[in-house]
Amino acid sequence: MNVIALLTQGLEIIVAVAAAPLFLGWINQCRAWLQNRSAPSVLQPYRTIQKLFNKDAVIAANSSALFRVAPYIVFGAMTLAAAIIPSMGTRLPFTAAADAIALVGLLATARVFMALAAMDSGTAFGTLGARREMMVGFLAEPALLMVIFVASLISATTSLPAISEHLTTEAIGLYPSLAFTAVAFTMVLLAENGRIPIDNPATHLELTMIHEAMLLEYSARHLALMEWAAALKLFNYACIGFALFLPWGIAAGAAAPNALLLAIPVLAVKLVLAGSGLALIETVSAKLRVFRAPEFLATAFLFAVLGLLVHLLLGA
């Protein structure tokens, strides 16, 4: 473990935490443009978070301590996840302890605490949101794992940095299996982050909301942390996607500092493109009824398994 590795690790965490709201802001701006609305500033999520931090917290009288610690746990889990996803470099000290499966577990931990906290205050909406969230999670997780397995099979490891490294050194070719899993991953990303077509982050419509329903009881700094964690989650998913499907430009191996410096703008470009792509998908698709969500996620699972099978058969 050397200085550069530690530096990379620190930089990754800082960039992730700092840039996550910006990424969210960028998506919102793209969506606004695509929908012919005048766009809010890209910095709007920062302002919201800052505003929330300056407020006094109101907590339901009958809620337990769980309700208060949950935001910190969720935010912490997301930060930790950001630490083990190779977004800029592959020599990350943390990843020695946690591979891709652990990452999925970390994300699941955050989900469980969020759902528990939502049910803690005992309101109807919280419970409803928690139940829906768990349903989506229960369907999305196998698909996500399957996606990771395909990439793992190709590079014979479950460690995300090693997968990225392997894929960057591989000759550029057409991989139907990776194409299928990329589609599956995008669908999982949409579902897990409460985007259209599963959830609509922009509304509080009680019949359809999932993520927002869980946060209804939160205010001030707790809400700020939850919102920030949600932005971080989206950022993390995007970075997992890059690591698996677009690893080029990452500082592979024991890279020199200049490779790391190059990796930052490359990541920025990828994020800009991914954000506009997501905005486009969200704009052109319609929100599904909650009951159709299993079908959507089953399709994602199907794609992932198809990718797996195609890989096993064709070796590509």
Add this chain to the structure above:
Amino acid sequence: MAPLSWDLQLLNVCAALLLLLAFAMLSQRRIVTLVDLLALQGAVLCVATALVAWRTGKSHLYLSALLTLGLKVLFLPWLLRRLIRRLDVYWDTEPMANIGGTMLLGLLIVIFAFGLAQPISALANTSTKSTIGIAVAVTLLAFLTMITRKKAMSQIVGFLSMENGLFFAAMSATYGMPMVVELGVALDVLVAMLVLGVFFFQIRERFESLDLHHFESLKEEK
């Protein structure tokens, strides 16, 4: 993993697409879309055949690619769409319960097909042998499509898709059957569709619908 040449990679993509299309057909409710998917499947098959022809330099494969293009991409979908319009079933959808279950069954079938194709692939000396499993899977999925459907039109689409799968299997395993056989098969498919066209009108005239649940009278008396 040694990098494959670009044409083999493209062929693999075609195979994967065929598999994907087979699943899409399995889950598709609208009949018109089913026909579109069938045409698309034919198109992918045509590209794959042309690729193999180019790779192996076998001129009869170009012919069969052309045959595929003419018959499966242009003529049969055109005929089916015409039938759909004439029979006024444009907006028909298939009432399918439990698509998820069918999909899972489909995945199991794919695994079974891969197992089935294993000994064949092991013996094949064509450069396309890895796609045999996919061809078998496409065939079996089309069969599943056929038996999960209640509408005459979707059963036929399943039938044609099955034929596509078999054609692909022949190509992957042996670079296609002898020309005379391929022509004969194509002729049979063509005639089958024409016969069906007539047949649909007869059914329709009798039952005023193409739903096969009317077909329950000829059960064995218990």
Add this chain to the structure above:
Amino acid sequence: MELALLLALPLGGALMLGVFGARRLGAELNAFFSIATFGAACALTVRVIAEGNFVAAREQFFIDPFNVFLVDLTAFVGCTTALFSRPYMRVELEHGRLTAGRLRLYHSMYQLFIFTMLLALTTNNMGLLWVAMEAATLSTVLLVTLYRTPASLEAGWKYFILCGVGIAQALFGTILLYFAAERVLGSEGVTALLWTHLNDVKGQLEPTVLSLAFVFLLVGYGTKMGLAPLHNWLPDAHAEGPTPISAVLSGLLLNVALYAVVRCKILVEGSLHSSLPSQMLMGFGLLSVGLAALFLWRQRDIKRLFAYSSIEHMGIISFAFGMGGPIANFAGLLHMTVHSLTKSAIFFAVGHAAQAAGSQIMDNIRGLLSISPTVGWGLMLGTLAILGLPPFGVFASEFLILTTAVKTQPWAIPILVAALGIAFAAIFRRVQPMVFGEASVPHLAHVPALLPVFAHLIIVLGLGVYIPSYLAHWYREAAHLIGGF
């Protein structure tokens, strides 16, 4: 030359009748072409007797002892059925069940059907065999639905879909066969699907691929020959189509499908050096015999009754070929011959009876003997013949099969005997009142065309007593070819 004529005549007939079939002359033309085809078959037979086996048209066609007698049989039954259908279809037309346009379809498709069967029998190319089998299905689908009743449409649909799916399996089997053959014979010459070449090198074909291929081929062609459990289409198609079609379906198409299965079995067994194909044939055969016997018991429709009887007999023949060896194969071939003659004769008689009664339900047909002794005796004798009573040919073949089974497969004897007993009781208790009971059927308004019935029955009787030497020679040669363990 004879071969070309044999194939060209029905094909030409199909085209010509497609144009002229609606005229009054249609039925006569149909009969003419069928007789001419039979003539060509006779000429072919003469040549084979004189010169022996041969291949033609760059080896795409061949004649050997196994297919020559089937060609004769097909041409002969095709010819008598055409003679029977001439007055029969005229009456149907008069009863208003048909229109002239549909009659044209009928005549044209009839000739096409004969053509596809002859093609399937004479082709040397396993791929063409498949094409011809599929074409045989297609040419008969619209004949099954000729009356356009809801039940006939349902039967036609079932026939189309089941046989279509089945035949698709057979295509996959054929692909696998080609795949195995190409490794030995090479793909440059187009010899890799020619049966004669395959037979020469069958010992070198890859056993794993061939066993897989045989499963698919058996399922595929087995569907077509009505082997249980894929027999569902058969009773419906037989019951709802016009009677001449039931006669040729039962008498000929099933034989041709069986022929295809046995051709495949010869290759696969040669490659596998094991009895797997034989055991599969025996298993499916016994299953069909058993199931058909049980279903026979509860039939009410006369044509369905005899359709199930066909399934039973196909099962018996499959079992015989499964046992293998010179005697069982000989018996199987003989049984193919006499079954198809007897069954078509029965369908002729049944056609007249049903036409007279205006119903195919057996309870509505009573006392045929009193209104038309010839129809009554035709049905009775045909039934006795198909039930295996001596001295008819069916007795001879069934006796041979049973005695061989006692020696080589004693475990199957109880099933076979029980099934034959049940079938005997089920059919006889139904037919007996139909022939002898109190007359409930009005007299026939026309003279029944019973020459074909008695011609068939006399041949069956003759084959029970004496088999001509060249026929016996063919049977022995074919039995040797089929081999078995």
